Amino acid sequence: MDDARPPTPGPDPNRPGPLTRDVALTLLERGGDLLASGDFADAGAHFQRVVGFDDPAITAAALLGLGEAHYRLNDEDAAVRTWSAILDLPETPSTYTAWRNIAAARVRAHDNVGALEAYRQADRRAPPEDKAEIANRLGWLSKETGNTRASRRYFSRARGDSPRLTLTLLIIAVTTIVSLTALLSDQGEDIFKALELNKFGVAQGEYWRLWSVTLLHVDFLHLAFNMYALYIAGTIVERWYGSIRFLAFYLACAAAGSTASFVFGGNAPAVGASGAIMGLFGVLLAAGRIHHPVDRQSRAMASQLVTIVVITLVFGFLSGGAIDNAAHIGGLIAGLWLGFVVPPGRAPTLRSMWQGADGGASDARPMPLVIAGVLLLVGVIAAGVAFGSVAFGS
Numbered sequence: 001m002d003d004a005r006p007p008t009p010g011p012d013p014n015r016p017g018p019l020t021r022d023v024a025l026t027l028l029e030r031g032g033d034l035l036a037s038g039d040f041a042d043a044g045a046h047f048q049r050v051v052g053f054d055d056p057a058i059t060a061a062a063l064l065g066l067g068e069a070h071y072r073l074n075d076e077d078a079a080v081r082t083w084s085a086i087l088d089l090p091e092t093p094s095t096y097t098a099w100r101n102i103a104a105a106r107v108r109a110h111d112n113v114g115a116l117e118a119y120r121q122a123d124r125r126a127p128p129e130d131k132a133e134i135a136n137r138l139g140w141l142s143k144e145t146g147n148t149r150a151s152r153r154y155f156s157r158a159r160g161d162s163p164r165l166t167l168t169l170l171i172i173a174v175t176t177i178v179s180l181t182a183l184l185s186d187q188g189e190d191i192f193k194a195l196e197l198n199k200f201g202v203a204q205g206e207y208w209r210l211w212s213v214t215l216l217h218v219d220f221l222h223l224a225f226n227m228y229a230l231y232i233a234g235t236i237v238e239r240w241y242g243s244i245r246f247l248a249f250y251l252a253c254a255a256a257g258s259t260a261s262f263v264f265g266g267n268a269p270a271v272g273a274s275g276a277i278m279g280l281f282g283v284l285l286a287a288g289r290i291h292h293p294v295d296r297q298s299r300a301m302a303s304q305l306v307t308i309v310v311i312t313l314v315f316g317f318l319s320g321g322a323i324d325n326a327a328h329i330g331g332l333i334a335g336l337w338l339g340f341v342v343p344p345g346r347a348p349t350l351r352s353m354w355q356g357a358d359g360g361a362s363d364a365r366p367m368p369l370v371i372a373g374v375l376l377l378v379g380v381i382a383a384g385v386a387f388g389s390v391a392f393g394s
Contacts, residue, residue, distance in 0.1 A: 013049040024050050024058050031065050032292050035072070044069035060086045060094035067101065080105045096125035103137075116141040129239060132158045167243040168234030171250065172227050175273060178215040179223045192216060197258050197270040202385070203392035210258040210385075211251060216271035226273050233280035233305065240284075240293055240344040249338055252377060253279020253331045259384040260330020263391070270324045275331035278312065281305045282335025291343045334377055341373030 011023050011030075019027070027046045034043035047069060050062035067082035079101070086098040103118030119141065123134045139154030182191040197213035198206070217223035238246040257275015284305060287293065309332065316325030 013045045019050065019053060021055070021058070024053050024055075024062075028058070028061055028065065031062075031069075035065065035068060036289075036292065040069045040072040044073070056089045057092040057094070060089050060092040060098070064094045064097055064101075067098075071101075076105055076108070096122055096127075099125065100134075107141075112141050112144045116145060166235065166238055167247055168231060168238050171234070172230055175215050175230075176223065176227060179217045182216055183219070183223075192269075192271070195271075197261060199262055199265075199267055199269070199388070200392055202258075202262055203389040207385070210255045210262075213258055213271055214254050214273035214276050217273075218271055222272060226277060229277050229308070230273065230280070233277060233284060237280050237283055240287060241342070242345055245342070245345060249280065249283055249335070250276050252338065252374075252381075253277075253282070253334045255381050256334030256377070257327035257331030259381050259388070260333075261324050261327040262388040263326070263384050264330075265324050265326035270327060272324070272327075274312075274324070275327035277331070278309065278328045279331035279335030279338075281309050282332045282337075283339040284335075285309070286336045286339025287342075287344055288339075290340055293344050334381075337373065337377055342370055 011027055013027060027050050031043045031046035031050075034040075034046060044066055047062045047066035051059055051066065053059050053062070063082050063086045067079040070076070070079035070082055083098045083101045083105075086092070086094055089095075099118050099122035103115045103122055106112075106115035106118055116138065119134055119138050123131070123138065126134050135154045135158035139151045139158060142148075142154055143151035178191070178195070182188045182195075185191070195209070195212040195216050197209050202209050217226060234246065234250070237249060241249070254273070254276035256279060258270075261270050261275065312328060313325065313332075316323040316328055319325070
């Protein structure tokens with residue numbers, strides 16, 4: 001479900017007079033909250049109040065939001081006129097999204113020639129991760145307009161960009177190989193003993209088990225479900241944050257889930273990547289609600305993870321201890337915290353689109369605050385390991 005948090009109070013959009021930069025940014029942020037909560041008319045009023053601000057990046061962001069409000073209110077003509085007004089301004093971070101929105105509207109209006117030109121304009125400004133998708137759309141539109149040669153060129157370019165080996169796929173491959181080897185080989189029992197989350201082993205300093213546990217699964221169904229979930233969540237996290245932060249999040253959530261299992265999960269050894277994956281779910285849920293990445297398709301998919309999280313936790317509570325729910329909850333809490341304190345570094349957000357004209361995603365939080373938040377999580381994990389070690393040693 002895509003239920004948004006209630007918008008925080010802000011300046012009155014009906015109050016006349018010039019706006020300061022801080023008030024304009026606050027109106028934009030509140031407009032984004034109202035859009036997310038479904039109050040499209042009120043969101044439009046907030047964005048409209050900012051239109052005309054003397055910073056082109058802020059005015060363009062307001063026009064982008066206002067056009068979205070018109071579109072959600074089923075007034076596509078007004079939406080297209082509003083997005084087109086962005087193109088009369090100097091180049092801003094909103095220009096690319098405006099061209100994409102206009103192109104999509106022209107497709108819906110069966111204006112393939114106009115859509116083709118709009119997508120070409122968007123393609124010139126597109127970030128690398130969007131190039132393949134736009135090339136596919138250009139290929140389809142070129143084919144529809146009878147230019148088969150250009151169509152083949154665009155489709156070829158799209159295929160060339162698409163088969164990229166992501167870190168998500170690499171982790172899935174390694175986990176699958178290790179899990180299948182442990183399940184099928186004669187040395188499987190030894191592999192399980194070496195890598196499982198053996199609580200007494202962790203208490204004796206075998207800290208690698210906090211992460212190696214993610215490489216093992218009890219059976220083929222367990223492995224298949226977790227790898228499918230990792231593919232969905234990991235792909236989006238890697239798109240929003242980049243490969244390095246994705247790996248850091250995965251390892252941190254794995255450690256948090258394992259630590260929760262170590263402290264609260266009883267004496268039995270545990271296996272599985274569920275704690276780390278639940279952490280990635282938490283990252284997406286928190287980042288989607290707090291930072292509003294401008295990635296409509298991924299945000300829609302991420303919002304559906306609420307159902308998966310709830311079902312997973314309910315089954316865990318009803319399993320009578322057969323499912324390590326402590327690891328699920330520990331990983332989830334760590335992911336929610338990371339998604340809250342660390343803004344997406346790769347996907348533009350509503351805030352980053354009006355904070356500057358350089359076209360890149362911009363952190364909404366000061367870096368010292370981000371570092372402090374991450375260090376706090378590391379400290380909690382370390383304290384949990386120390387506490388569990390004392391408990392198991394007593």
